[in-house]
Amino acid sequence: MNLNLFDHKGTPLDKQRFTWRKIAGHKPISKLDDDAFTRIRVILMNGVESDAVRLQHTMMRFNRELRLPLATMMRTEHHQQTLVNWLLSADHSPLETTIGYEQVAIEVTSSVAQNEPDAYLSQVYRFGLLEDFDHLYRYSALMDRLEGKDANNILQGYTDIIPGRPTVIEHRHPEDDLRDPYGPDADPLSKIHATLITAAEYQTHDYYMHFGPTFADPVARQLYAEIASVEAQHITQYGSLIDPGDEGITQWLMHEAMEAYTYWCCMEQETNPRIKATWERFFDYEMGHFHMVADIYKNALRRDPQEFFPKAFDKRIEFVSHRDYVKQVLQDEVDLRALGTQFIRDKDGESERTLDYRHHLNSEGSPSDAASAGYQWAPGTELAPKVVNL
Amino acid sequence: MAKSTQMGMNRTGAQMSPKDVKQMQQDAGQLMQLQDTQVQVGSEFDAIEMRLKTIQEADPVGSVPLPGTMKGAMKAGMQKLSGRNAEVFLDKLGERLAYERTGVRLYEAFIVKCRADAQPGQVNLSIDQLLHIHNEEARHFKLLSDAMEKLGADPTAMTPCANTTAVQSIGILQVLTDPRTTIAQCLNAMLTVELTDNAAWELLIQLANEMGQDEMAAQFEEALASEEEHLAIIKQMLQDAVIAEAG
Numbered sequence: 001m002n003l004n005l006f007d008h009k010g011t012p013l014d015k016q017r018f019t020w021r022k023i024a025g026h027k028p029i030s031k032l033d034d035d036a037f038t039r040i041r042v043i044l045m046n047g048v049e050s051d052a053v054r055l056q057h058t059m060m061r062f063n064r065e066l067r068l069p070l071a072t073m074m075r076t077e078h079h080q081q082t083l084v085n086w087l088l089s090a091d092h093s094p095l096e097t098t099i100g101y102e103q104v105a106i107e108v109t110s111s112v113a114q115n116e117p118d119a120y121l122s123q124v125y126r127f128g129l130l131e132d133f134d135h136l137y138r139y140s141a142l143m144d145r146l147e148g149k150d151a152n153n154i155l156q157g158y159t160d161i162i163p164g165r166p167t168v169i170e171h172r173h174p175e176d177d178l179r180d181p182y183g184p185d186a187d188p189l190s191k192i193h194a195t196l197i198t199a200a201e202y203q204t205h206d207y208y209m210h211f212g213p214t215f216a217d218p219v220a221r222q223l224y225a226e227i228a229s230v231e232a233q234h235i236t237q238y239g240s241l242i243d244p245g246d247e248g249i250t251q252w253l254m255h256e257a258m259e260a261y262t263y264w265c266c267m268e269q270e271t272n273p274r275i276k277a278t279w280e281r282f283f284d285y286e287m288g289h290f291h292m293v294a295d296i297y298k299n300a301l302r303r304d305p306q307e308f309f310p311k312a313f314d315k316r317i318e319f320v321s322h323r324d325y326v327k328q329v330l331q332d333e334v335d336l337r338a339l340g341t342q343f344i345r346d347k348d349g350e351s352e353r354t355l356d357y358r359h360h361l362n363s364e365g366s367p368s369d370a371a372s373a374g375y376q377w378a379p380g381t382e383l384a385p386k387v388v389n390l
Numbered sequence: 391m392a393k394s395t396q397m398g399m400n401r402t403g404a405q406m407s408p409k410d411v412k413q414m415q416q417d418a419g420q421l422m423q424l425q426d427t428q429v430q431v432g433s434e435f436d437a438i439e440m441r442l443k444t445i446q447e448a449d450p451v452g453s454v455p456l457p458g459t460m461k462g463a464m465k466a467g468m469q470k471l472s473g474r475n476a477e478v479f480l481d482k483l484g485e486r487l488a489y490e491r492t493g494v495r496l497y498e499a500f501i502v503k504c505r506a507d508a509q510p511g512q513v514n515l516s517i518d519q520l521l522h523i524h525n526e527e528a529r530h531f532k533l534l535s536d537a538m539e540k541l542g543a544d545p546t547a548m549t550p551c552a553n554t555t556a557v558q559s560i561g562i563l564q565v566l567t568d569p570r571t572t573i574a575q576c577l578n579a580m581l582t583v584e585l586t587d588n589a590a591w592e593l594l595i596q597l598a599n600e601m602g603q604d605e606m607a608a609q610f611e612e613a614l615a616s617e618e619e620h621l622a623i624i625k626q627m628l629q630d631a632v633i634a635e636a637g
Contacts, residue, residue: 025440025444027447027448027449030449030450030451030452031451031452031548031553032451032452032453032548032549032550032553033452033453089451091451091553091554091556091557093556093557093560145495146495146499146563146567147492147495147556147559147563148488148491148492148493148494148495148496149488149491149492149556150546150548152546153546153547153548215564215567216563216564216565216567216568216569217499217563217567217568218567218569220567379546380491380535380545380546381491383491383494383528383531384535384545384546
């Protein structure tokens, strides 16, 4: 089934209402019994809504005329975000939630990279993917060695725990994290992808920034600081794909389209009926937002928003394991490096600015190396007496 | 790392700012009466009511996994459990397994702390004793892993009680891994671990007997004996550490 944004009227903004009980008193998902992809969707949509609030608030700072519609919509987005994020049950420890976050990055970016119509943009996603993949390995090692827990209790067998592009060499000068933005004629799906993955990385960065200092263990504190820094790089990388020439209203319209699209992908594939109902409700809400912004766009820019979306979306984010794809990308591209906006195969070809930056940051030791030295994941943790007969 | 309890500028108590606190008390008493009575609507029972309702409507944390294979389901041990509430036993086995496994890591963290503390004139903790406990926790983990496999259960699964016990352990880990905590503070945390461990093994033995798992119960008795030794060691260490600090 395809998605045509203009086929769905959605719920008008003034009908999008909540109570505290419905926002935060509802039943969360089960860490043990719900499918990992349900957790992935919850985390993803929290990131999407968080980015909606961020964008709308930033726009308010630059646009006096649109303050009221922005503030009104932002309030709803905020309450949607709360409802979605509060679906995570309280027994998810910060490190377990972190494993979930990296699984989101890996599986969603894998799907996006494969669906992406533009070859350069697809390469950007594959480049970042191998770095998030490595983060999962480092955090899994920390979980095993610090807490005696098995990251696969969260991953449920969908995602491998092996090194990607080593975190220790992911640190780059900002000039080597900026990429070429898509142009005005880019495929709408390309624009949605860039907005979506930027949102996902931003929330991951924020999560590590909030929870990193709550760890007492020195290795954990430094590992979170190190990986949060790379997530900040990823925000630069993916955010720079968005055309800075687009007016604010255009970016707002694209963001609402992305939100609706992502809820659509979630509701189509959700296996928990209670959670599916939330995705369906919020898809309707986002369609209401989209049409409200489309009207603003028409009035302000005197252009037809339909020109942005000439056809229905026929590809969706696939919420499945992308193990084989990740392994292939790992084999082909783990040694790729970045130079300016481009990627190079020469491992020794990085810029002086990046080498100097990285060398200095790592000069007192590498938390990611220390946390995971010699780590090989096994079912039931490193301490398991033997390989379990499955 | 701090060596012992010290006197210093702890600012948390009311006695550190008597004038300001007295003013706060007066403000709380007087100004509250002057404000719109809206702020005092309801009572402390409202929060209880809110909690009661949520608890009554809540789903369980999760379930005990079914045997992953037909072979697992047909194992003799599992057959013997059929007709009983086998899931309770499996849940508690899973809990103890997770506890012992985390316990290994907790002792590793504590041993690092003791190594950092090793100074002449300080409380002389036997790192060998701690390593001995550490190794036995690892053996207990293996024992429980084998026991679950014998029943056809999956020792890598997180059972509901394993999950809640992991939540409990978060505070213990935070104390042990904080570079600023003293040996005595860490021993206090380890005492909690060992007291819980002892009580839990006693319960597991009882359950194993109830379930007709006599051989397992006998093995668990041996584990309990070593846990009693662990508890005695940690208790003594804590006593020695605190008395030494008290001078």
